[in-house]
Amino acid sequence: MGAYIITGGRSLCGEISVQGSKNSSLPILASTLLNAGKNAIKDVPDLRDIKVMTDILNNLGAKATKKGNLLEVDSSGVDNWEVPEDMMREMRSSIVLMGALLGRFKKVRVSYPGGCEIGPRPIDLHLKGLALMGVVLKEKHGFIYAEAPVLKGADIHLDFPSVGATENLMMAGVLAEGKTIIRNAAKEPEIVDLQNFLNRMGAQIKGAGTDTIKINGCASCELKAVDDYTVIPDRIAAGTYLVAAAITRGQVTLKNVVREHMEPILAKLREMGCKLECGEDYIYLKADTDLKSLDSLRTLPYPGFPTDMQAPMMALLSTAEGTSILTETVFENRFKHAEELRRMGANITINGNTAIIKGVRKLTGAMVEAKDLRAGAALVVAALAAEGKTTVIGSGHVERGYEKLEENLLSIGAEIVKKD
Numbered sequence: 001m002g003a004y005i006i007t008g009g010r011s012l013c014g015e016i017s018v019q020g021s022k023n024s025s026l027p028i029l030a031s032t033l034l035n036a037g038k039n040a041i042k043d044v045p046d047l048r049d050i051k052v053m054t055d056i057l058n059n060l061g062a063k064a065t066k067k068g069n070l071l072e073v074d075s076s077g078v079d080n081w082e083v084p085e086d087m088m089r090e091m092r093s094s095i096v097l098m099g100a101l102l103g104r105f106k107k108v109r110v111s112y113p114g115g116c117e118i119g120p121r122p123i124d125l126h127l128k129g130l131a132l133m134g135v136v137l138k139e140k141h142g143f144i145y146a147e148a149p150v151l152k153g154a155d156i157h158l159d160f161p162s163v164g165a166t167e168n169l170m171m172a173g174v175l176a177e178g179k180t181i182i183r184n185a186a187k188e189p190e191i192v193d194l195q196n197f198l199n200r201m202g203a204q205i206k207g208a209g210t211d212t213i214k215i216n217g218c219a220s221c222e223l224k225a226v227d228d229y230t231v232i233p234d235r236i237a238a239g240t241y242l243v244a245a246a247i248t249r250g251q252v253t254l255k256n257v258v259r260e261h262m263e264p265i266l267a268k269l270r271e272m273g274c275k276l277e278c279g280e281d282y283i284y285l286k287a288d289t290d291l292k293s294l295d296s297l298r299t300l301p302y303p304g305f306p307t308d309m310q311a312p313m314m315a316l317l318s319t320a321e322g323t324s325i326l327t328e329t330v331f332e333n334r335f336k337h338a339e340e341l342r343r344m345g346a347n348i349t350i351n352g353n354t355a356i357i358k359g360v361r362k363l364t365g366a367m368v369e370a371k372d373l374r375a376g377a378a379l380v381v382a383a384l385a386a387e388g389k390t391t392v393i394g395s396g397h398v399e400r401g402y403e404k405l406e407e408n409l410l411s412i413g414a415e416i417v418k419k420d
């Protein structure tokens with residue numbers, strides 16, 4: 001696994017155009033299976049997880065071709081509903097293929113998904129919802145065999161607004177018989193993006209972005225391909241670049257952003273004392289020397305503060321004046337970066353799902369290891385501010401989520417190289 005070598009201490013300054021959303025692209029790519037046609041999706045980031053998804057689509061019989069950030073998927077030749085185990089283990093979000101394949105073939109075989117090491121990530125909510133839609137599930141030797149003699153709409157209440165479960169059930173609902181209602185649905189912008197894409201295919205979905213989503217299923221309908229869709233900007237990559245500028249007490253202008261999607265992050269950066277100027281399609285941040293701690297930062301489903309920004313924010317809070325209390329409520333065991341940040345001089349105490357962060361004057365370079373994607377992003381931003389040289393082992397994790405990370409950071413004045 002590769003590493004980033006970063007010499008910190010430079011104030012970053014410049015402009016970055018933010019990549020398209022990884023977490024929108026993945027379900028949208030999966031949903032092309034529903035229409036058996038030639039789709040073209042723009043602004044898909046060039047990332048390993050996207051490559052895994054296109055490899056799976058090709059393995060199922062689709063023709064997925066990448067031309068820069070344009071992804072063309074011809075799903076007409078898809079004739080296989082068994083997702084290969086090794087590919088499934090590569091990426092947890094491949095579970096969204098279940099809903100799409102059930103819609104198309106009324107059957108699917110998947111294995112239990114892999115992905116980031118951030119605590120138990122069960123799929124019970126996906127399976128319970130599908131069962132209510134008439135899907136018969138059998139688990140054998142680590143595989144899930146699912147079949148729906150009749151895929152029918154259902155009234156589903158999610159115990160937790162799971163992003164992946166909401167996406168899976170939306171996809172399954174489109175070609176089901178009758179109406180599906182998803183209550184306590186996830187409200188993330190990526191859910192709205194998926195609704196928009198599915199509706200462009202001819203699906204009838206309303207309510208994404210609120211906690212009740214209604215789908216008028218049509219079992220006998222043929223959906224049409226979507227040949228010019230652009231995915232939304234990646235709000236987590238955008239947030240990470242804002243934190244990179246803030247932690248180095250620099251300034252950055254982001255282009256290709258949706259301000260509204262960023263508000264949960266911007267509110268906390270503002271509270272810390274960052275100066276922000278926002279237009280509909282840009283965000284400018286400037287950070288002065290003194291940044292304040294946060295009395296309370298809790299990760300929550302959207303529109304709460306995103307769990308994917310928790311690790312980079314922990315790095316930033318490590319350099320703010322005073323004591324911050326950060327609580328992770330979405331995932332268990334998502335504090336592995338705290339120990340690595342401590343190696344760099346951060347003062348962090350973990351107590352269950354709460355981190356107590358006492359701001360320090362400076363972080364210092366060290367050899368640290370990224371154990372998952374966002375933990376890696378936190379270590380990179382910490383290294384940008386740290387005195388001296390930091391080696392962040394595990395660049396492969398970071399590359400799952402950030403397109404052209406070194407290039408973007410170099411362009412705003414960072415000193416960063418990647419070693420394979």
Ligand code: UD1
Nearest residue numbers: 023093120121122123124125126162163164165308330331
């Ligand atoms: C998606 C995002 C991920 C983000 C997360 C929360 C993608 C590809 N990934 O992941 O970056 O961190 O949303 O915003 O979009 N849960 C269950 N049972 C289930 C499903 C989930 O208990 O069946 C729990 C999970 O263990 C976790 C919480 O619900 O504690 C949130 O998970 P979920 O919203 O499903 O996250 P993902 O869709 O996996």
